[in-house]
Amino acid sequence: MVGKLSGHVGFEIRRRRLAQGIKLREVAHLVGISQGMLSKIENNQTNVSLDVLESICKALGMAISEVFGDYDRPRSTAQYVKADQGPEVIGRGTSQGHSYQLLFYEKGYEKVFEPFLITLNDASEVIPAFSHPGIEFLYIIQGKLTYRVGEDTYDLEPFDSLTFDSLVPHGPIHLEEVPVKLLSIFCTSSQN
CATH class of the missing domain: 2.60.120.10 (Jelly Rolls)
Known part of the structure; x- marks a missing residue:
């Protein structure tokens, strides 16, 4: 694992690719990188350069900003209070x-x-x-x-x-x- 941000980027790329039903090899071919490299990016095993990220986003028909849109947004805003334990x-x-x-x-x-x-x-x-x-x-x-x-x-x-x-x-x-x-x-x- 490389890092939290890289993991988020890889997850978003994989999510978009799968949602569109596009195979790994197709995106890799459009971007000009190997299937193995794209797989490593998607699975947080390597960092991706901004130039390669831009090419991947173009291949998937998405803006580069979409990859980062939810990165630092809290995953949950719920507050849970057990019975008789509220302050x-x-x-x-x-x-x-x-x-x-x-x-x-x-x-x-x-x-x-x-x-x-x-x-x-x-x-x-x-x-x-x-x-x-x-x-x-x-x-x-x-x-x-x-x-x-x-x-x-x-x-x-x-x-x-x-x-x-x-x-x-x-x-x-x-x-x-x-x-x-x-x-x-x-x-x-x-x-x-």
Whole structure:
């Protein structure tokens, strides 16, 4: 193996050649190199000069830039969080005993949404209203509660959802069956 970049170049050449159903010997003949040399390029056993790479790309009907297009692009942007292993964070209701578990975090970008798994345990607690910019989505997983948004109240139980403008004062006003577990997603605009 020669190197990561050479391996990527070889993989892209081979992928394009096979996708077009062109035999190794045909490309090698068009480029003016041996089948063995083309095989070594495709299998990351040798480096390829830019002049030969350009000839291979012409033979395959592709721009040289297509070979490098995905080279340094991350292969996956997924974030996996095992049950009960999301980082606990200080949330808007932490002082009232709420547990906030962050399920996704954006690295280096302006936050557009924040998903939390919130657990409420104390049925007797007095819970203040919250207000913050954006839209909020709630999905009840466990327990029962009465939730207020502005002047309206909603009796929520498992599998119910509620979406609202989170600038309007909102929050649980009565925990009927604890623990209450809910998914809360805060969405904000990515524009300033």
